[in-house]
Amino acid sequence: AQTVTQSQPEMSVQEAETVTLSCTYDTSESDYYLFWYKQPPSRQMILVIRQEAYKQQNATENRFSVNFQKAAKSFSLKISDSQLGDAAMYFCAYRKSSAAGNMLTFGGGTRLMVKP
């Protein structure tokens, strides 16, 4: 079974600075997808960024970028120029690239606090 581990229960960053959230995963699959989701206090799940395992290039979305290390099974999220609105729970998630078992498996989450 796949597992996703986020080793940082809480992180804090000063507004306008950069923070990196860590994620490691375990799988025997060669093709899969990795995601970072943001969950603000409203509890709505918001997709931040997605990475296909077959792509070597790291995904970027504006201030958000990932460092995907497939051999190390590591998938960290970097948030640049942090804003107060970035404060939320962040979940790393894994998804198989197959019709069966296509659900998202989530890590335990990291609570990000942004200091003004």
Next chain:
Amino acid sequence: GAVVSQHPSWVICKSGTSVKIECRSLDFQATTMFWYRQFPKQSLMLMATSNEGSKATYEQGVEKDKFLINHASLTLSTLTVTSAHPEDSSFYICSARGAGQGFNSPLHFGNGTRLTVT
């Protein structure tokens, strides 16, 4: 974009009663629905996967007779918590995958339902 409407957003019920949670795909046909549960300050844990017209597949440790899932149409899936107890109090959230979309297609989340059993 694809919208999943989940109702109710919050519900309080008495112990022993049943509660039904609905997830509707408003602008697409949801062939697959994933139901998650999230306890306070914890992650989302998959409860079950339902495919339209088929019986749901439950994760280990989830009682299928307690958490009844119905996915009778391509736009509606329901989760009924039967004989609810205080330990069932949690945040329940659905996530849908659309018809005709590959298995790598995005999943669309409902806004969740906060259930409190007194």
